[in-house]
Ligand SMILES: CC(=O)SCCNC(=O)CCNC(=O)[C@H](O)C(C)(C)COP(=O)(O)OP(=O)(O)OC[C@H]1O[C@@H](n2cnc3c(N)ncnc32)[C@H](O)[C@@H]1OP(=O)(O)O
């Protein structure tokens with residue numbers, strides 16, 4: 265047995281994959297051979313879906329076929345809707361999503377078919393339905409009427425429409441689409457690792473995704489985008505950013521949206537893309553404040569800690585300006601990441617080796633339970 269132990273499995277290679285790779289030296293996020301940043305500005309989320317699931321970028325026909333399959337899978341079973349309505353009002357939106365995906369699993373007739381073709385069909389159904397669980401769950405909890413999907417809109421425009429109740433402008437649609445692309449896949453973060461570990465027992469795609477939802481909820485991972493927005497709202501102005509960050513640092517608190525296990529003290533390329541998107545959106549809406557606040561925060565963190573923003577730092581204000589409720593920022597991240605996670609589960613099922621690591625034991629040895637007197641035995645002896 266190897267004696268190598270690194271807390272948090274930092275820098276340990278846990279899997280082989282042909283899906284994606286963070287080339288930190290070259291500042292490139294490789295997605296099946298392409299640079300994620302180039303994909304984000306040149307193709308759509310549905311193109312990236314075909315790329316991740318099938319390994320190739322689609323032509324017009326393949327893109328239209330995927331769009332048609334997704335649209336035909338829109339709709340949530342009545343019983344799943346009923347379950348979401350039963351949840352108490354205070355339920356966290358990520359817990360709503362966890363429950364919704366878990367309930368949906370029972371309605372998928374191919375749940376336990378792990379063949380590549382069945383897994384692909386399930387991934388497409390999930391791409392169609394997860395955004396609806398996000399939107400429907402929120403409206404069920406807040407007692408608002410549900411917005412049914414509009415099949416005349418693109419996948420991305422419809423998702424945003426169900427979240428906000430407003431058909432987005434072309435710029436809003438394009439920025440939201442870019443955000444879904446940059447959130448769609450990122451090599452081996454905690455949530456994807458969780459999903460692969462679950463899939464490695466030959467468990468199903470839905471179960472793996474449910475595990476990933478729980479992982480992504482935490483503020484050290486996907487939950488950071490909501491925490492960033494809370495910090496920006498707490499500051500409320502550009503001038504207040506510096507004292508707020510300094511006071512949090514003085515209390516040794518983490519500043520949400522900064523730092524990254526793999527990028528460490530280097531920039532996250534996705535954050536740069538979302539920063540540009542924020543500048544565009546802020547100018548389009550004539551609401552420049554959040555952009556200036558974020559830039560100030562970025563300067564303070566670079567000066568104080570040498571840390572750069574990660575994707576969540578700039579995605580949060582972008583989602584806020586798009587009108588997405590704050591409690592749905594992390595569920596939207598998961599909806600996009602459903603794509604990458606599905607690709608990873610398919611890859612794990614296709615070439616499986618059960619994950620079962622060992623430990624470095626630090627507890628005591630050679631203890632023995634105290635010997636207890638056998639009362640029954642002694643009574644019997646007395647009677648005899
Ligand atoms: C899309 C995503 O999921 S990206 C991640 C989103 N999460 C966040 O933004 C939460 C805030 N960030 C963090 O907590 C961390 O940077 C993590 C969890 C993302 C990565 O953490 P790790 O790789 O474990 O880094 P680690 O905890 O070892 O930090 C290294 C140093 O940077 C500091 N540091 C790292 N991130 C931060 C931060 N956000 N605020 C303040 N200090 C930080 C640590 O205190 C530590 O400093 P020290 O060496 O003086 O003790």
Ligand SMILES: O=C([O-])CC(=O)C(=O)O
Nearest residue numbers: 450452453454525526574
């Ligand atoms: O890679 C990570 O550890 C976290 C992250 O940025 C992501 O999941 O997008």
